[in-house]
Amino acid sequence: MTRTVYLNGEYLPETEAKVSIFDRAFLMADGVYEVTSVLGGKLIDFDGHAKRLERSLGELDMKAPCSKEDLLQIHRELVARNGIEDGLVYLQVTRGAPGDRDFAFPDPETTEPTLVLFTQSKPGLADAPASRTGIKVISIDDIRWGRRDIKTVQLLYPSMGKMMAKKAGADDAWMTEDGVVTEGTSNNAYIVKNGRIVTRSLSNDILHGITRAAVLRFAREAQMEVEERDFTIEEAREADEAFVTSASAFVLPVVQIDEAVLGDGAPGPVAKRLREIYLDESRKAAI
Known part of the structure; x- marks a missing residue:
């Protein structure tokens, strides 16, 4: 049609x-x-x-x-x-x-x-198979322009990053500068260590995600610990779990970063709970 x-x-x-x-x-x-x-x-x-x-x-x-x-x-x-x-x-x-x-x-x-x-x-957007299995990401250099906080249509390098991931047998890529994770190709990136959620703080270096803001608010309301700071790709590989957020993927667990399998290789409890909360609260507030 x-x-x-x-x-x-x-x-x-x-x-x-x-x-x-x-x-x-x-x-x-x-x-x-x-x-x-x-x-x-x-x-x-x-x-x-x-x-x-x-x-x-x-x-x-x-x-x-x-x-x-x-x-x-x-x-x-x-x-x-x-x-x-x-x-x-x-x-x-x-x-x-x-x-x-x-x-x-x-x-x-x-x-x-x-x-x-x-x-x-x-159809079935909120029940995507990847939300149950988790995704694998690779790390790539972040060589984009310096105003990533502006949501422009300059998406060639993120598209190339997606293709690099696909070629490597992964689902997506996390971009890094000087060993520090900035964000995913089309999402914000998070790690979880000892129950604490860690994500990069807002600046010109990353997109100010709308889903990011909502998820962090819901996490704090649920009494989860949140730390907004830089984290390295090495730290990410050693995390207990990880996830990404975006408007179209909501909260999506990450189960592998480069060759490092996180936890038992399945979506972790923090990411799963945040996805449940986000979808529930977002449906209530939808217009």
Whole structure:
């Protein structure tokens, strides 16, 4: 079935949606995005994604295409039109196509951005097999630009990292700088040692994950110990358990890092409990 997508004020069949070849996302990767999960036909943590989008646009001096209220309505309309029960809504804002290719961009107030949204149906999203088996990750050098806190469409290296992992027989990659873990290719990274959850603190070096914020809040409310600090890849390999968080994977256990099998090679109790709490609380708050 042909999906209905949203492009600059219109709901269109996906086969009819067109973007200019001069759009700066195409030419310069000059754009930002968000992915909001849908469970039971409702949006998970929409407000957090909308706030981060606003921040990303501000950091890049890019004009907002519409209000948060309008974005919510567009999300809901696409979910309804495409009959999404479980899945995702992808949103992308670019600086648009203000003219011919140029490194310098014009005044943001006089440049109309491009706004694109589409859905992806993923039945059983909350019951992914990997949540029961855990995933294997490899470590790779982090050679991305320095503003990883901005959720831009510059995803070539993370895509290459995914392929490096696949070639190595793993599921994903954790990126490191000077031996210290920054994050996964599309997620935030955590280890657990002696019951304590350790994850890197917020800075320009990592994405300020919306799921990360919720999971850490739930962990503290459940009286779990949380420590936000750098940790090395060697420390990760010696952890009792590990996991990642993201909008589409929620809380996903990690059972192997490079050649090191964590614990007994099965998802650990902390990751499993956090996934249960996150999904339960997120469903209650979904809109």
